[in-house]
Amino acid sequence: MDTTKSAPEGESKRSTSSRREFLRLAGAGLAGAFAAAAFGCVSFDTRDGKKVKVWATSSGAIVHDPSRCVGCRRCETACTVRNDGKGSSYISRIKVSRNLNYGVAGVSAAYARADGQLGNFRVVGETCRQCSHPACGEACPVGAISADKTTGARVVDARKCVGCGACQRACPWGIATVDPETEKSTKCLLCGGDPNCVKNCPTGAIKFYPWAEAEALLFGTGGTADAVSGATA
Amino acid sequence: MAEETGPLAALMEKIRADSAEIRLTPASCLVPLAPDAESAAAAIEAGADADIKMMRGSAERYYFSDRSMTEAYAKHLYRLAERDPVRLIADTTRDESKTYPRPTPVAAFLESPFSMTQPEIDAAIAAMASIQEYADIRTTSASNGALYLYSATHLGAAHADGLAEWIEVGQKENP
Amino acid sequence: MSVTYGYTGKILRVNLTTGKISTDDTLKYKDFIGGEGMAMKIMWDEVPAGTHPFAPENKIVFGTGPFCGTGVPCSGRTNITSLLPSNPFHAVSSSHMGGYFSVELKYAGWDMIVVEGKSPKPVWLRIEDGKVALEDARWIWGKGIFDTMAMIGSQMGKEAQVAAIGQAGENQLNLSVIRTGASHSAGGHGGILGAKNLKAIGVKGTGSVKIAAKPEELMALDKYMMSLIGANNQHVVPKNPQPWAEYTSPSSRWTAKKGLYWGAANPPVETGECYPEDMQSVGLRTYKAVVDLGPVAEKYTVRMGGCAHCPIRCHSQVKIPQLERYGMDPYVANTCMGFYSPFGVMINGTPDLPGQEPGEQSMIAKGLGAKLADDYGMWCNYGQIGRDVLYAHKHGIFKKVLPAEEYASIPWDMLEKGDPAFLVDFYDRVANKKGELWHIADGSYYLAKRWNFGEDYWSDYKYKLWSKLGFPVHHSNEASGQVGALISCFSNRDAQNHSHMNFIAAGLPIDMLKDIAAEEWGSRDAIDDVKNYKPMTAAKAKFVKWSLSRSLLHNSLTLCNWMWPMTTSPLKERKYRGDTGLEAQFYTLVTGIPKSKEDLDLDAERAFTLFRALTVRAMGTADMRKNHDQTTEWVVTAEKGKDGKDIAQFTPGTDRMTQDDMEIGRTMVYKEFGWDEKTGSPTRARLEALGLSDVAQELSSKGLLPA
Structure with a gap:
């Protein structure tokens, strides 16, 4: 993908609004920083001395469809075999296992009618939203998370990652996960633009959408919600 | 090319x-x-x-x-296009009796791509009985009453009986 | 510990008597592959002959295999091996469940769990990675399996996978299960956990299963495998004509088609044409709800479910609001026997009521029965329980054996008129061990003795008993004549073998299957045209041995034998050939231990021969031919045709065998295994050649080696 083109395309109305907010903070000298952000992310100091990062918009994100998902979890091993050389659900960057039996909410007295295999059978998978202002990346104390130059995915640089878990604690969607075996953070890297979970879903329940569509699907289309970590979905 | x-x-x-x-x-x-x-x-x-x-x-x-x-x-599409339900049923039955071999459940003609109605099927099978060209087409029924067709050119009566019972009843009892 | 690939390298050992929890090394058992194979070795080494299944000295082994957790297609099954309570000799047997339990166990770092002893009070086993503890289970003892799972989930977190017993297991019924997930049951061993006071095992793992090969190598093999996979039972042609298909089969479980929907999904999901090349619709191919529950189930189907890492979804997950009339939640899931067998208890069927759609009442009864059996944790002896009710009812036995007061309290009128509510009463009595009726869950051998069933119980085809050891047909003579018949002669319970069944029912023309049979087993006459069987051949014996070994191989790796082996494929360009070397290719990549197809088949043969030795030891006789491998009489008696006349064996129209031919068949299979051709018992030479000298020695010391 041509990165110089992907950034402007990614500038949907809402993500521009968050950028406008950022422009206000950042003040002068921004044009250069913003251009650089198209190729990843840059950080610099604002006029009032705050450290701020500018993030290139992701080329898109993966969205999971709970009505088509059959709970086979082939997406999870597709993810970890490709990216970690092992099978695991805990560090999978798409999260199905944890909601499989009792849904996102977990066990309740009404479990037999609630989401999950032990209830109404609904399988809710959770995917990385590649937030325009990713809490994981903002929280990382060593700058190990940045926007991939090709895909815009917020990726972990394992050489920099110290396994502190700041990203895991910061991510409101519970995606970033420190691998207990390697003590490195794992989060969705969009597999270089050809997500292996998507390819391996046997019912087409997982799809990669370009940013504008993904943003609408993951964050909703109405109201003031923005593709910023912590915004309501 | x-x-x-x-x-x-x-x-x-x-x-x-x-x-x-x-x-x-x-x-x-x-x-x-x-x-x-x-x-x-x-x-x-x-x-x-x-x-x-x-x-x-x-x-x-x-x-x-x-x-x-x-x-x-x-x-299948060709036989449907020809609009001759008697021939369609007979030729489909002959193909299956020859190829697999197995008798053909009459109920299969209710489903796609045939999508015939039960009266259409019944009429075709009734008509078949009096046409010499279709003399090889026979019926057999399983113990649950389901009707099957086969071509005597390719399947013997005892074999067809046994297979119809197996497909219709035996296999369902032995999932 | 050094890094292991495929295997986690660790076996968890739990002694419930002492409370001691310890770790053992998996790889010392690696000649037995995994799961069932390794369990056979542990049972041989550690559980002496004559042990009662419910004694503390009995052990129960929960096994996974090296593929489990790696994402190899259909690798999510759990193998459970122990002494079998319903077997007259309490011979070793295995039960299996799908679901997600085994994968979680691997991710927690364990290949197997070996449980022994008996806890002084009800406990459950809590496994969180390396942290393992026995927890008080008095608060869940007496609960059904659904509530038990939820309550353990509340303690461990929603990610936990739980295997548990219900009241049937607690009450040590011979016919009870261990269950996991929404609908995955391992039949026959629930009572062993009950006897051990072990209500459940909960497991949660944050680890992984490491792969020896480069990721791209495994991904490439996975892609190739996915191109060969068919629908459930490896049916490789669709049920209805499709534009892409050359062949069809009315029996195929490839039931997806245009215009056929998961009707209760929101929004409804169309199953569609499912072209074989389309990897994004593989999971839609097998629409089993409309098979198991009938066409009426289309609008009640929420989705198809199944097991970890399996793209073929064979468990129907339906919402039947009518279940609420029985005080049940409307959601129910199961597959095949899980629906059929509780329904079989309704011996007069369940006629539709005025206003109901065709088949609606039987769908309700199947759903209700599945829910009850799954909550109480009842086993059906592979569908036998309904036929046992039928026999006892038809012969007036209930009236004879049940105390008058108990007899009068049973709502027989509901059974007579086909009211599914009978099931609510029936399962309560049986699972909760009430009165005399519960003995219906003793299993055929013990039940027939206790209630004094007549000889016709065994000899009448209607009751489908395969062996006087008390188990029924399961892909026996009706599945490829002698091939299925002989396969069923070697087990200690229903044969649970699909290696042969998947092949013969693939849906392809017999001529093509015969060509493939010639490539795999040396001759086209390894199989016959269905219902047109010919006398025994050496190639059939090879097919039998292969089927028995492959099934054990799959239960060891662990792969689902309801899908594997990949003998055929849906691909015209491959002339519908599959690849029976896939297991070995995956084994080599996953574990880093190079093995050929022949190597793995030999490992499986070793494990199967050990299983045979276990049966010899349990029965205390080397004469397996006479004492173990015989069938009931109907199998070798001519059946009546429609005209009331006998259809002679080996003529078109019948699948009955003759005693003489079956004896020839036994001899040929014994020969294939290198066992004694007279008795069917493993010889010292063969045992030693397979590296089982210790087994030969013990059998010899007990006088159990053939002369």
Whole structure:
């Protein structure tokens, strides 16, 4: 993908609004920083001395469809075999296992009618939203998370990652996960633009959408919600 | 490889487009692309690519591309296009009795791509009994009452009885 | 510990008597592959003959295999091996469940769990990675399995996978299960956990299963495998004609088609044409709800479910609001026997009521029965329980054996008129061990003795008993004549073998299957045309041995034998050939231990021969031919045709065998295994050649080696 083109395309109305907010903070000298952000992310100091990062918009994100998902979890091993050389659900960057039996909410007295295999059978998978202002990346104390130059995915640089878990604690969607075996953070890297979970879903329940569509699907289309970590979905 | 543009290419393109939509192309439907059905047929026979297949009906030729459908499926569409339900049921039954071999559940004709109604099926089977050409087509029923057809040319009566019972009842009792 | 690939390298050992929890090394058992194979070795080494299944000295082994957790297609099954309570000799047997339990166990770092002893009070086993503890289970004892799972989930977190017993297991019924997930049951061993006071095992793992090969190598093999996979039972042609298909089969479980929907999904999901090349619709191919529950189930189907890492979804997950009339939640899931067998208890069927759609009442009864059996944790002895009710009812036995007061309290009128509510009463009595009726869950051998069933119980085809050891047909003579018949002669319970069944029912023309049979087993006459069987051949014996070994191989790796082996494929360009070397290719990539197809088949043969030795030891006789491998009489008696006349064996129209031919068949299979051709018992030479000298020695010391 041509990165110089992907950034402007990614500038949907809402993500521009968050950028406008950022422009206000950042003040002068921004044009250069913003251009650089198209190729990843840059950080610099604002006029009032705050450290701020500018993030290139992701080329898109993966969205999971709970009505088509059959709970086979082939997406999870597709993810970890490709990216970690092992099978695991805990560090999978798409999260199905944890909601499989009792849904996102977990066990309740009404479990037999609630989401999950032990209830109404609904399988809710959770995917990385590649937030325009990713809490994981903002929280990382060593700058190990940045926007991939090709895909815009917020990726972990394992050489920099110290396994502190700041990203895991910061991510409101519970995606970033420190691998207990390697003590490195794992989060969705969009597999270089050809997500292996998507390819391996046997019912087409997982799809990669370009940013504008993904943003609408993951964050909703109405109201003031923005593709910023912590915004309501 | 035949020419990539020109009249023959247009004919093949039309046939492939129809096949992609899972329908046969009757020769008569090629007329806007050729002066008449005969010349269309001649052009195709002379030089069409190998994927273009022809089936000769009672009054019409039908074409399809095997890139989009198998010959087996095209045969079903052909028999439907011929609008002769008696022959459709008999020939389908003969194919299955010969190929697998196995008797054919009458209920299969209720489903796609046949989508016949029970009265249509009943009428066809009743009509079949008095036509000499279909003398090889016999019926057998499983212990649950389901009716099966087979061709005596390819299947013996005892074998057909046994197979119908197996497909209809035995297999369901032994999942 | 050094890094292991495929295997986690660790076996969890739990002694419930002492409370001691310890770790053992998996790889010392690696000649037995995993799961069932390794369990056979542990049972041989550690559980002496004559042990009662419910004694503390019995052990129960929960096994996974090296593929489990790696994402190899259909690798999510759990193998459970122990002494079998319903077997007259309490011979070793295995039960299996799908679901997600085994994968979680691997991710927690364990290949197997070996449980022994008996806890002084009800406990459950809590496994969180390396942290393992026995927890008080008095608060869940007496609960059904659904509530038990939820309550353990509340303690461990929603990610936990739980295997549990219900009241049937607690009450040590011979016919009870261990269950996991929404609908995955391992039949026959629930009572062993009950006897051990072990209500459940909960497991949660944050680890991984490491792969020896480069990721791209495994991904490439996975892609190739996915191109060969068919629908459930490896049916490789669709049920209805499809534009892409050359062949069809009315029996195929490839039931997806245009216009057929998971009707209760929101929004409804169309199953569609499912072209074989389309990897994004593989999971839609097998639409089993409309098979198991009938066409009426289309609008009640929420989705198809199944097991970890399996793209073929064979468990129907339906919402039947009518279940609320019985005080049940409307959601129910199961597959095949899980629906059929509780329904089989309704011996007069369940006729539709006025206003109901065709088949609606039987769908309700199947759903209700599945829910009850799954909550109480009842086993059906592979569908036998309904036929046992039928026999006892038809012969007036209930009236004879049940105390008058108990007899009068049973709502027989509901059974007579086909009211599914009978199931609510029936399962309560049986699972909760009430009165005399519960003995219906003793299993055929013990039940027939206790209630004094007549000889016709065994000899009448209607009751489908395969062996006087008390188990029924399961892909026996009706599945490829002698091949299925002989396969069923070697087990200690219903044969649970699909290696042969998947092949013969693939849906392809017999001529093509015969060609493939010639390539795999040396001759086209390894199989016959269905219902047109010919006398025994050496190639059939090879097919039998292969089927028995492959099934054990799959239960060891662990792969689902309801899908594997990949003998055929849906691909015209491969002439519908599959690839029977796939297991070995995956084994080599996953574990880093190079093995050929022949190597793995030999490992499986070793494990199967050990299983045979276990049966010899349990029965205390080397004469397996006479004492173990015989069938009931109907199998070798001519059946009546429609005209009431006998259909002679080996003529078209019948699948019955003859005693003489079956004896020839036994001899040929014994020979294939290198066992004694007279008795069917493993010889010292063969045992030693397979590296089982210790087994030969013990059998010899007990006088159990053939002369």
